[in-house]
Amino acid sequence: TQLLEQSPQFLSIQEGENLTVYCNSSSVFSSLQWYRQEPGEGPVLLVTVVTGGEVKKLKRLTFQFGDARKDSSLHITAAQPGDTGLYLCAGASGAGSYQLTFGKGTKLSVIP
Amino acid sequence: KAGVTQTPRYLIKTRGQQVTLSCSPISGHRSVSWYQQTPGQGLQFLFEYFSETQRNKGNFPGRFSGRQFSNSRSEMNVSTLELGDSALYLCASSLNPTGLNTEAFFGQGTRLTVV
Numbered sequence: 621t622q623l624l625e626q627s628p629q630f631l632s633i634q635e636g637e638n639l640t641v642y643c644n645s646s647s648v649f650s651s652l653q654w655y656r657q658e659p660g661e662g663p664v665l666l667v668t669v670v671t672g673g674e675v676k677k678l679k680r681l682t683f684q685f686g687d688a689r690k691d692s693s694l695h696i697t698a699a700q701p702g703d704t705g706l707y708l709c710a711g712a713s714g715a716g717s718y719q720l721t722f723g724k725g726t727k728l729s730v731i732p
Numbered sequence: 733k734a735g736v737t738q739t740p741r742y743l744i745k746t747r748g749q750q751v752t753l754s755c756s757p758i759s760g761h762r763s764v765s766w767y768q769q770t771p772g773q774g775l776q777f778l779f780e781y782f783s784e785t786q787r788n789k790g791n792f793p794g795r796f797s798g799r800q801f802s803n804s805r806s807e808m809n810v811s812t813l814e815l816g817d818s819a820l821y822l823c824a825s826s827l828n829p830t831g832l833n834t835e836a837f838f839g840q841g842t843r844l845t846v847v
Contacts, residue, residue, distance in 0.1 A: 653835065653836070655838075660820075660840075660841075660843070661840050661841070662736070662738075662822050662838035662839050662840045662841050663775075663822070663838045664838070665835060665836070665837060665838075668835050708774075708775065710775075710836075719765070719777050719780060719788050719790070720765070720767075720775075720777065720824075720836060721777070722767075722774055722775040722776075723774070724773075724774040725774060
C-alpha cells in the first residue's frame with residue numbers, strides 16, 4: 621500500500637511569513653500533484669510535477685519533486701490571507717489506470 | 733468550458749437506505765474517479781472508470797459500486813447505508829490518464845449525511 625505523509629498537519633502563521641509543507645513517501649510515484657481545497661469545495665489543482673528534481677514556480681508558490689520521485693515540498697513566500705486553505709499532495713501510480721494516493725493534508729491559516 | 737458537475741450537493745439519508753450520486757465530467761474527459769473524504773481518513777480512492785469499464789477499485793466494501801455511461805457521465809451507489817458512510821464524495825475527471833502526466837480535476841462534491 622502506498623502512503624503519503626504530509627507535514628505539518630496544521631500551520632498558523634502571520635501574513636508576510638514564509639512556510640514550507642512536506643510530502644514524503646517510501647514509494648515512487650510517476651507524478652505528484654498539489655491541490656488546495658476550501659471548506660465544502662472540491663480540491664483545485666495547483667501543479668503537477670513529473671521529473672525527479674523538478675522545480676515549478678507559481679507566483680509566490682514553489683513546488684519541488686525529490687530526485688527519487690518519493691517526496692515533494694511546497695514553499696510559500698510572503699503568505700497572504702488568501703492562501704488559507706487545506707493543501708493536499710497526491711501521487712499518481714503509473715500508467716494504465718488512474719488512482720491518486722492523497723496525503724491527509726496541511727491546514728494553513730494565514731492571519732492578517 | 734464547464735467543470736466537473738456533481739449532483740446533488742447535499743444529501744441526508746437514513747441508515748439502511750441506499751443512495752445514488754451523479755458526476756458529469758469535463759467535456760472530452762473519458763476517465764472518472766470517485767473519492768471519499770472524511771476528517772479522519774482524508775481522501776480515499778473508491779474506483780475509476782474509463783470508457784464504461786471499471787479499471788481500478790479501492791479498498792471499500794461491495795456496498796459501494798459505480799458505473800459509467802457512454803457519454804462518460806458516472807454514477808456511484810452506496811447500498812445499506814451506515815453512519816460511517818457520512819462523508820464528502822468527490823468525483824474527478826481526467827482526459828485520458830496514461831503515461832506520466834495524470835491530472836485530475838475535481839467537482840465540488842456531494843456531502844452525504846447518514847442519520
